[in-house]
Amino acid sequence: MKKTLVILALVMFLGTFAAAQVLSKSATLTVNATIPESLSLGLDKSIINFDVTNVNAPTTSADTTTMTITAAVSNIHSVKGFMTFAGLTGIKSGKLIPADRLFVQAAGVTSGFVPVTSTPISVGGGFVSTTVSSVLTFQLAAVPTFYPDTYTGDVIITVQII
Secondary structure (H helix, E strand, O other): OOOHHHHHHHHHHHHHHHHOOOOOOOOOOOOOOOOEEEEEEEEOOOOOOOOOOOOOOOOOEEEEEEEEEEEEEEEOEEEEEEEEEEEEEOOOOOOOOOOOHHHEEEOOOOOOOEEEEHHOOOEEEEEEEEEEEEEEEEEOOOOOOOOOOEEEEEEEEEEEEE
């Protein structure tokens, strides 16, 4: 009888485990990672000077500046840019040397000197990170009809992710 009671107790004990319910729940966690596009533009010099010695001939500046563009751009965008220039204004005379008298040569980009206002800047797109540099050399066309004066103006270089 003792043996029967032990077997019966064992069956009841195991039956308790078999009849127990296991509760289980799950939840979903969404994980996002955003890697932003980035863009920077730098110039190693911000002033270009011309020493015009012959008003009847083009003058190439002895100064150059290196333009450096650093970007991280998605594969559906690209980096484009342009230069704007309104001309050079005489400090004393107020006379304007028009924008079409200033030219630029971008090493590795342009073949010879081209008008500043028609210089496209294109880096492309679809890269994790890149840095592109180009040395800019400026040239002032002949200025035989302009008064002696100090002329000044700003070239604005704009780059954008489009």
